[in-house]
Amino acid sequence: MELALSLGDASKPFLFLDKAPKMGGNMDIGFCMGLGTAAFSAARSDESSRKSTYEVYDQEERRSRISSDPPLQLNLLPSAPVPRSHVSSQLRFPWLTDNLAVSEPAGSSDGPGIGLDVNRMPGVLASAEEAEDAAAPLSSPNSTVSSFQMDFGMRNGGRSSKRDLDVDADRASDDEENGSTRKKLRLSKDQSAFLEESFKEHSTLNPKQKLALAKQLNLRPRQVEVWFQNRRARTKLKQTEVDCEYLKRCCETLTEENRRLQKELQDLRALKTSQPFYMQLPATTLTMCPSCERVVTTASANTSTTTTTNHHHHIKSALNNNKPRLNPFTAAQVHIQQHQGAAA
DNA sequence: CCGCCGCGGCGGGTTACTTCA
DNA sequence: CGTGAAGTAACCCGCCGCGGC
Numbered sequence: 032m033e034l035a036l037s038l039g040d041a042s043k044p045f046l047f048l049d050k051a052p053k054m055g056g057n058m059d060i061g062f063c064m065g066l067g068t069a070a071f072s073a074a075r076s077d078e079s080s081r082k083s084t085y086e087v088y089d090q091e092e093r094r095s096r097i098s099s100d101p102p103l104q105l106n107l108l109p110s111a112p113v114p115r116s117h118v119s120s121q122l123r124f125p126w127l128t129d130n131l132a133v134s135e136p137a138g139s140s141d142g143p144g145i146g147l148d149v150n151r152m153p154g155v156l157a158s159a160e161e162a163e164d165a166a167a168p169l170s171s172p173n174s175t176v177s178s179f180q181m182d183f184g185m186r187n188g189g190r191s192s193k194r195d196l197d198v199d200a201d202r203a204s205d206d207e208e209n210g211s212t213r214k215k216l217r218l219s220k221d222q223s224a225f226l227e228e229s230f231k232e233h234s235t236l237n238p239k240q241k242l243a244l245a246k247q248l249n250l251r252p253r254q255v256e257v258w259f260q261n262r263r264a265r266t267k268l269k270q271t272e273v274d275c276e277y278l279k280r281c282c283e284t285l286t287e288e289n290r291r292l293q294k295e296l297q298d299l300r301a302l303k304t305s306q307p308f309y310m311q312l313p314a315t316t317l318t319m320c321p322s323c324e325r326v327v328t329t330a331s332a333n334t335s336t337t338t339t340t341n342h343h344h345h346i347k348s349a350l351n352n353n354k355p356r357l358n359p360f361t362a363a364q365v366h367i368q369q370h371q372g373a374a375a
Numbered sequence: 376c377c378g379c380c381g382c383g384g385c386g387g388g389t390t391a392c393t394t395c396a
Numbered sequence: 397c398g399t400g401a402a403g404t405a406a407c408c409c410g411c412c413g414c415g416g417c
Contacts, residue, residue, distance in 0.1 A: 216392090216405070216406090217392090217393070217394090217404085217405080218404090218405080235384085235385085236384095238383090238384095253406090254405080254406085256384085257405065257406060257407085258404095258405075260384090260385070260386080260406095261404065261405065261406085263385085263386080264386075264387080264388095265403090265404085267386090267387095
């Protein structure tokens with residue numbers, strides 16, 4: 032599945048918001064970005080400085096589909112590089128009532144990937160708007176915990192483990208003791224999954240979408256915004272890695288080609304010295320074998336065109352197949368004639 | 376019409392924290 | 397149990413576009 036990222040239509044609603052209940056069992060959502068050529072990476076940086084990077088990717092993908100280069104596909108879905116918090120095989124959305132019962136198995140909360148809902152606070156405001164109102168004037172780091180309103184965890188009445196309690200308690204005390212401490216709060220796996228879904232719909236948010244998402248997830252709009260910024264950064268980083276890998280392969284290929292050509296040149300020089308007759312032949316120009324479309328070196332001598340080739344295996348073949356022995360130029364001519372004869 | 380200003384969004388970079396091997 | 401690496405939430409800064417004046 033190939034999904035072109037599109038940022039253009041910010042007015043487009045999140046489709047999945049309407050169909051969230053259907054998402055339950057399907058984690059197999061391909062999220063691929065097309066990469067036509069690696070070269071665009073450097074070029075686009077200036078040209079698109081004020082465009083969204085992902086919009087440019089989208090354009091490049093369209094271009095790449097036109098070109099003959101097979102696009103590199105970067106799978107950016109949670110499946111691979113995405114954190115352990117996404118290991119669950121099913122996306123469950125606790126705000127959907129039919130999911131409640133299976134949200135978190137009892138007794139599993141101390142294991143890895145427990146979906147530690149650090150944002151959830153015992154005293155919950157009624158709405159995300161209230162949460163936002165509470166948080167709005169406080170963008171300072173120490174405001175985070177106190178402003179988080181997570182009516183999000185409905186599993187087992189809210190608390191999933193003693194560890195959660197301890198962590199929250201620690202945070203609360205930290206906040207009280209150290210007002211300048213920046214708290215980093217993990218989003219739950221459900222929140223992350225939902226944000227991931229929305230990112231696939233739109234990699235950027237308009238204010239409406241941001242608010243809607245924040246409300247859905249009981250996060251502050253600022254958190255949603257930050258999450259999307261970071262997510263775009265991660266995507267770009269991954270794409271850069273893919274670009275680098277592609278360029279690396281290109282470099283290796285070219286190095287190999289260069290090595291091969293050097294050897295070929297060496298062989299030809301050796302041939303030239305061993306058979307001085309050919310030294311009298313005129314200067315050569317590059318042309319292409321009309322049949323196999325490989326580059327050949329053509330030497331024009333008055334009326335007759337004799338051809339040697341960079342792909343001198345052709346010539347060697349012609350030399351071997353034609354007795355008495357032909358010189359390489361005649362052999363190349365024979366080679367081309369053979370192609371023409373075969374085509375006719 | 377033009378310039379200025381405030382606002383908001385974004386990218387890039389960084390920091391601080393969490394989790395895991 | 398301590399530690400380093402990786403992942404990521406949150407922040408800061410600068411730039412730009414846009415709308416209002």
